[in-house]
Amino acid sequence: MENPSTDFIAFKKIFLEHDIESTIPLELNVNGLDPIIINNGDFNPENLDFTNAYFEQLNEYTKYYAFSNPPIDDYPDNHPVSMIIKNFNQYIYSAFRQSNNTSIRHLHLTTKGLDGGDGYRKAIGAIGEGIFAKRVASIPSISMARMLANAKMIDNFNPTNQIYVDLLTEHKYTEVENGYSFMIVNHTDRFGNPIAQKLKLRRNSLSRNMGFSIINTGFIAYEVKTYNPSNTASNLWGGFKEGIEQTIERAFFRNVTAGVLVFDKTSFTNLYNSSYHSQVEALLNRIKSMRNSNGDQAVFLKLEENLWIESNNAFYSIKDKIENL
């Protein structure tokens, strides 16, 4: 960079001339810096301290704003389609916003039939996550301190070891035995009957002393699979098996107490009564025998009533609202 001040003035000019309400991303190429893209409606160029800035400071700012932006290929928050979905159901909006295989834009294209064929399946997956998150959030819980949709967990012993979770709930329990609290996991049996299971919760890096008592923290990682009950048994088996494998990976991650696979009840019943019956049974017996370091079962199944039907209805409700935009 030959003359920092010249580039800096050019940089400022582009910012100030850009309409921040525009939905078109602004791409900036300043000599000596990586290209940055601003497509965040909340971005305010007035936040930049141009009067006292110098090149290093500018470099830091660009890093900051570049990593504050949503992904380039999706609509911004103030886009009409985004606003309609957000008003329809913020949990569903949240699931689309962070999905790794679809987006608000992709959903919009899907409703117009321009998605390339896989949009509906992916949309139902994201909507199912949103509907399940809403169901969990609507049940009052004293122990639950936090819920995170699309969470990321890091193993603090090995930071390169990470997992992504559809829905993560954080629970706090007072210690009742030396070194342990007891945590309740709500799941179902293979017929959909609800079960509340008590698991041991050990002290960990998040435990804390509260005067005379100790509070231990545990996490439940939910993996949500929303499959159409009309799918072939082979497809349902593929989805179920994949879901179980993902849940096992999450359940045995550091600091996670239990992993729960959430599956549509009717879809599971169809699968259970199909030719895959013995394989499903074997898999369920396998997860039942998988124990964590406290000797408790760590992987569970939760069958949700009408998960697919509600997701499908929500998809068509959203479609009616956005397809003509």
Next chain:
Amino acid sequence: MKILFSIICFTFNVTCMAQSNFQKNEFYYDTYDNFIDELKNKNSFLEILGKKKVIDIYNSKTVFHTSWNSGEDLPENGIYFEHFNIIVELKSLKELRLENLFVKNLPANFINLNQLITLELCFSRSADVEKNLAILKGLKLLKYLDLNGSRLSEKQRDYIRIELSKQGVIVNDVVMLRSN
């Protein structure tokens, strides 16, 4: 007889521990709603809290974090902690935990808490990372920072963790929102 003696000793120990704990004013733990109620009389509040070394205030509601990209500054049921003007007067504070209570920008005089060793708080999505980091770096005794539940992007959290770890601060942020 031995059992009776053990019970008496145990009771005596617990009583002594309780007394010493409260006499030294080491601990304060309350919900945010109760904290606000107590704030209504600031003078007596400072009399009560003035010598506390550990303060833990928690949001009693379950907060729900929608995805990071959905843009909300706070999660559902999230609350901004807006009473740092009281906290910064508690100069002997060693541990401050604001559980599920959110902070956009720490006040500049937060640096007055120069005895602070442990800090837990949640930054909201629009928090100014650079400004807050500069204040946190100014807390020379800070050894442990818990940022779990903050609405920062992964890169912002990595940045904070790397910068503070240069000063020997352990940053606990094992649970975060995924951000692209």
